[in-house]
Amino acid sequence: MIKREFVFGIVFCFLFLSVAAEQMDMKATPVDGTAPLVVSFEVSPAEDITSYQWDFNGDGVSDSADPNPTYTYAQEGSFTPTVTVQTSSGEVNLTTIITVLSRMSATVVANPSSGIAPLGVQFTLAATGREPLQYAWDYNADGIIDSTQQNPQYIFDAPGSYNISVTITDVTGNSLLKVVPVSALKFDSQLQLDSYFPTTLDLGENKITFILLNGGTKALENINAKIIGNGVQHLASTTVSRLEAGDQDSVVVTVNVLSQGVLPTKVKLLDKTFSLNFTTNVKVEYSLEDIQNRFNEIKVQLQELEKEYHQKKAEGYLVSELFDSVKSAKAKLEMAQQQILTRKLADAQVNLDVIKSSLVDINQSLADVQKQEKRPLDWVKDNIAAIAVIITSLGAVSGFLIKLKSHAKKVGEKAAQVGGQAFSKVGDAVKDKVKGKKEKDDSADKKHSERSSSSSSLSITSEETVDEKK
Structure with a gap:
């Protein structure tokens, strides 16, 4: 009987202690972390506990007897701290796991x-x-x-x-x-679109100019444009390398217009997007035959007006101011003829319209022109060319007469000089001849003197004869 009660008591104590251990809990905060890791410990409930023996690193040595100790794990690893508590019912062992990671x-x-x-x-x-x-x-x-x-x-x-x-x-x-x-x-360039042109485009390739203004306080760089819209294909854009604050510049965009009508589009410039409105010109079909016929009619009209111009000018009307208008109309007509030959019919049509308007003005001016009143001064003005020719001719004749007189004077002087020389030569010849004759007579006298020196009368007669001959 006593043995049975003893065994029953042992079983009862074991069951009691097991229930007590299940009701107790060991808490660690935190249970993981990087080294050095500081962990706080406690056991709950703690009302029936009379003593604590803590082993934090599992080496079998009691590290603390405090109810709520702390411990620092300096090394990384996995640790199993234990606590042995003493209660009124006996001793209870509790444990947990602490993970210490490497420090990062x-x-x-x-x-x-x-x-x-x-x-x-x-x-x-x-x-x-x-x-x-x-x-x-x-x-x-x-x-x-x-x-x-x-x-x-x-x-x-x-x-x-x-x-x-x-x-x-x-x-x-x-x-x-x-x-x-x-x-x-968000970027705010403060770039402004001042204006753009043209707003009316043709089908096919077009160039659009955008005038830009830097409304900010800093310089902007590498500005180009991108046009987006239905019916418009962006082809190329020029670039403004640098636009100083407050300055204006322009970029030119080349687009291909694919459709007619109103073309709502947008242009992107740096961080800005601006809405644009374009319209396309209505395509007009031109007849080569009609334009050629119109060209011929205008040509005839111009020839008639030119004829009338020359006629009125000859009659003394004041039409000189119309000369440039007639000349310009003829030049434009020649240009229109070239445009027709090269099948640029739209350009030829525009040119013919301009010429037609000019002919109307020339015709009206010819109808209103007045005849010039002739005055002496006007006669001189109109005949200035002829007067100049006459004056030039008279000057030439006068010069000729002066030259002729001068030449005649020179001839006379030459003749006088030659005549004087000839007369001098004749005089010298006569003198030489007389001198020879005298010498001859003297010789004859001498001979007569020698022949008849006895008769003086003969000698006198001979001397008289010589004197007469002289």
Whole structure:
């Protein structure tokens, strides 16, 4: 009987202690983390506990007897701390598991972290932990990994505020989350569209000029235009390399117009979009035969007016001012003829319209022209050319007479000079002849003197004879 009661008591105590252990709980906060990890411990409920023996690192040595101790795990690893509590019913052992991860750190830099969209950002990440490390970037907070590089780049096209997250995981599975903000601002160039032309286009290729104004305080660069719209095909655009604040410039866009009617379109210039309104010219079909017939009629009219012009001019009417008008009409008519030959019928039609209007004005002017009143001064003005010819001719005759007189004078002087020389020669000859004759007579006298020196009368007679001969 006593033996049975003893066994019953032992079973009862075992069951009591088991129920007491199931009712008690060992709590650790936190149960995981990176080293150094500080953990707080407690046992609940604690009303019936009289003593505590804590073993934090599982080495069998009691580390603390406090009811609510703390312990720092400096190394990474998995630990099983235990506590032995003494109650009125006996001793109870409790345990839990603490996971200490390797210590990790990271710094993330976004450069730039703010700017005008589209904004290109370079991310630079420096992390420590048990290598190799893995990286997972999420740029737009959609839960999808956008990059696994350590230092990626990304362009934020749309304006907005973004929180970029990156998760770094080491070889032990420990991870670290970092978040860096980026702000993409809306760009406002303050570019203004001052005007554009033409607003009426032809089917096919056209060039449109846009006058731009920089209404901001900073210079704008690389400005070109893009036209978008139904019935209009964008082909090309010139570029303004730099537009200073407050300055104006222009870009020229080449488009291909594909349809007729009203063409609502838009032009994009940097961050600005402007609405445009164009219309197309109605295509007109021209008849070669009709334009040629009209050309012939206008040609005949012009010839008649030109004939009338010359006739009235000859009659003394004041028509000189119409000369340029007639000449211009003839030039335009020749141009129209070339346009007809090259099948540029639309241009020829326009030219003929202009010529027709000019002929109406010339005809009216010829009808209103007045005849000029002749005055002496007008006669001189009209005959100035003839007067000039006459004066020139008289001058030539006068010059000829002067030259003739001068020549005659020279001839006379020459003749006098020649005549004087001839007379001088004749005189010298006569003198020589007389001198010879005298010498001859003297010789004869001498001979007579020698023959009859006895008769003086004869000698006298001979001398008288000589004197007579002299």
